[in-house]
Amino acid sequence: MTTVAAYAAPAGKAPLERTTIERREVGENDVLIEIRFAGICHSDIHMAREGWGEAIFPMVPGHEIAGVVTEVGSGVTKFEVGDHAGVGCMVDSCRECDNCKAGLEQYCAKGNVQTYGAVGRDGEVTYGGYSTHIVVDQDFALRIPDGLSLDVAAPLLCAGITTYSPLKHWNAGPGKKVAVLGMGGLGHMGVKIAHALGAEVTVLSQSLRKKDDGLKLGADHYYATSDPETFEKLRGSFDLILSTVSAPLDFGAYLSLLKTDGALVNVGAPEEPISLNLFSVIGGRKTLAGSMIGGIRETQEMLDFCAEHGIGAEIELISASEINEAYERVLASDVRYRFVIDAATI
Numbered sequence: 001m002t003t004v005a006a007y008a009a010p011a012g013k014a015p016l017e018r019t020t021i022e023r024r025e026v027g028e029n030d031v032l033i034e035i036r037f038a039g040i041c042h043s044d045i046h047m048a049r050e051g052w053g054e055a056i057f058p059m060v061p062g063h064e065i066a067g068v069v070t071e072v073g074s075g076v077t078k079f080e081v082g083d084h085a086g087v088g089c090m091v092d093s094c095r096e097c098d099n100c101k102a103g104l105e106q107y108c109a110k111g112n113v114q115t116y117g118a119v120g121r122d123g124e125v126t127y128g129g130y131s132t133h134i135v136v137d138q139d140f141a142l143r144i145p146d147g148l149s150l151d152v153a154a155p156l157l158c159a160g161i162t163t164y165s166p167l168k169h170w171n172a173g174p175g176k177k178v179a180v181l182g183m184g185g186l187g188h189m190g191v192k193i194a195h196a197l198g199a200e201v202t203v204l205s206q207s208l209r210k211k212d213d214g215l216k217l218g219a220d221h222y223y224a225t226s227d228p229e230t231f232e233k234l235r236g237s238f239d240l241i242l243s244t245v246s247a248p249l250d251f252g253a254y255l256s257l258l259k260t261d262g263a264l265v266n267v268g269a270p271e272e273p274i275s276l277n278l279f280s281v282i283g284g285r286k287t288l289a290g291s292m293i294g295g296i297r298e299t300q301e302m303l304d305f306c307a308e309h310g311i312g313a314e315i316e317l318i319s320a321s322e323i324n325e326a327y328e329r330v331l332a333s334d335v336r337y338r339f340v341i342d343a344a345t346i
Helices: 042-048 152-155 157-169 187-197 211-217 228-235 251-255 296-309 320-331
Strands: 002-008 018-025 030-038 065-072 084-087 091-094 133-137 176-183 200-204 223-224 238-241 258-266 285-291 315-318 338-344
Touching: 002 091, 018 187, 030 084, 042 320, 065 152, 065 296, 084 152, 152 157, 152 238, 152 296, 152 338, 157 238, 157 296, 176 187, 176 258, 187 211, 187 296, 200 251, 211 223, 223 228, 228 258, 238 285, 238 320, 258 338, 285 320
Parallel strands: 176 200, 176 238, 200 223, 238 258, 258 285, 315 338
Antiparallel strands: 002 018, 030 065, 030 133, 030 338, 065 084
């Protein structure tokens, strides 16, 4: 085991603090990545504050990891020392179920092993990217193309793939009208990717204060959901609505904005349950769906797509000492659009 520096939550709802953790020695199929940047995802806050239920502590959050390979195991073929590499939301899966064999490790029938706050197949607790180094099996590491700077690439490992996967699955592209609900860390990536895929993109946000940003990032239209006229004007307009919001919504109202056979896909995960009148779905043969991240193959596809189209996250780079302040600012929607930790400050 090797001791490395990290920032951890010692208990639920406790402020994160600097500490040390143990990383396993590099095995035959492992790569050691010196972390350069780690994004802050709203999921990190849900987990560290046990908003989604009881969690494992101490917890080192972080599943948007970008860095440089500094050591490889004897059996590694995907990476060489010096390569740019990333780690997303999972670091293992059963590899044997139908989903894993199909490249859908995120839906592993036995449950994938999350990058942090989980127990791996070796029985050890996983620790995430708010640290200086991580050891990961080469099969769950991603190659970051040369065309992507590591700082803006880090959030792609969650925010990028979380929006890319459903946009691809529900065929966002030329001739399709796509609405992105929420203009935050996930939403701004949804706008960029949907635009690059060729869709006609509309942002649905609480207010118009980010309108200029939305149009600059690729949106064709921008509407405030706080204005009741929005729902009248846009009724029956969209083939796909991608909801990136982590708060309860009036799903009936948003389903009314779909065309027949349209889909409302949730990638945000509110802590509270929702209620829904099923006639909102039945009337119009509409779909209310959910989507997680993507599998490893699709995540690599997303990174290559982003490099080809010059897509990175819009970030605010912070030092590790600012993590707790950043959490509060995320909750206050006071970031445009993703905090990224400079791992050199850990």
